[in-house]
Amino acid sequence: MQVKKLAVLISGGGSNLQALIDAIESGEISAKIEMVISNREKAYGLTRAEQNNIPTYYLGIKNYPDSDERAQALNALLASHHIDYVVLAGYLSILKSETIRQYEGRIVNIHPSLIPKYCGEGFYGHHVHEAVLANGESESGATTHFVDEGVDTGKIIYQERVPVLADDTAETLSERVLTVEHQLIVQTVRDLCSGSI
Ligand code: GAR
Numbered sequence: 023m024q025v026k027k028l029a030v031l032i033s034g035g036g037s038n039l040q041a042l043i044d045a046i047e048s049g050e051i052s053a054k055i056e057m058v059i060s061n062r063e064k065a066y067g068l069t070r071a072e073q074n075n076i077p078t079y080y081l082g083i084k085n086y087p088d089s090d091e092r093a094q095a096l097n098a099l100l101a102s103h104h105i106d107y108v109v110l111a112g113y114l115s116i117l118k119s120e121t122i123r124q125y126e127g128r129i130v131n132i133h134p135s136l137i138p139k140y141c142g143e144g145f146y147g148h149h150v151h152e153a154v155l156a157n158g159e160s161e162s163g164a165t166t167h168f169v170d171e172g173v174d175t176g177k178i179i180y181q182e183r184v185p186v187l188a189d190d191t192a193e194t195l196s197e198r199v200l201t202v203e204h205q206l207i208v209q210t211v212r213d214l215c216s217g218s219i
Pocket of ligand 1: 032033037112132133134145146200203
């Protein structure tokens with residue numbers, strides 16, 4: 023079986039990206055990360071990629087102020103490297119329809135909540151954890167799903183729960199959720215690349 027080519031899209035720290043890099047390195051995932059793309063120029067995930075000799079690209083508001091041109095640049099980049107799967111690993115921007123249609127069934131996202139709770143427009147990163155705490159939830163978690171043209175509405179792949187503790191802050195809850203995210207993203211990309219999902 024040919025090794026699948028991945029594009030990983032990030033916006034921040036890239037701990038989910040790191041989990042993928044480690045799982046590929048250990049042989050758990052049979053794939054190659056062809057490129058890491060960030061919509062934030064200073065995302066630490068870009069440094070993680072560089073440290074692992076993975077080509078990085080910044081496609082953001084500075085070099086592509088026009089969102090349609092930015093989307094075209096993304097599509098061209100993905101096409102030129104014959105990317106099999108696009109992994110949104112903490113990518114805090116919304117993909118345009120053209121990209122989603124082009125890669126239907128081949129784009130996955132990780133979200134830090136138990137979808138359908140705390141997802142959709144405005145629910146990303148720490149906002150999710152703050153809302154979970156504000157509502158006094160007793161549990162939260164993470165979800166991987168295929169990306170469709172809605173926001174966090176695509177078919178769920180895997181989901182994992184974590185408890186919310188009485189003294190949690192958004193930071194401590196985020197850390198607990200990230201621990202399961204790292205497992206989920208690896209399982210998801212592993213199973214995607216092996217053809218079992
Ligand atoms: C993760 O918690 C991820 O689920 C979230 O951003 C964080 C990125 O962390 N994504 C979203 O909220 C998408 N709606 P990382 O950069 O350390 O992987």
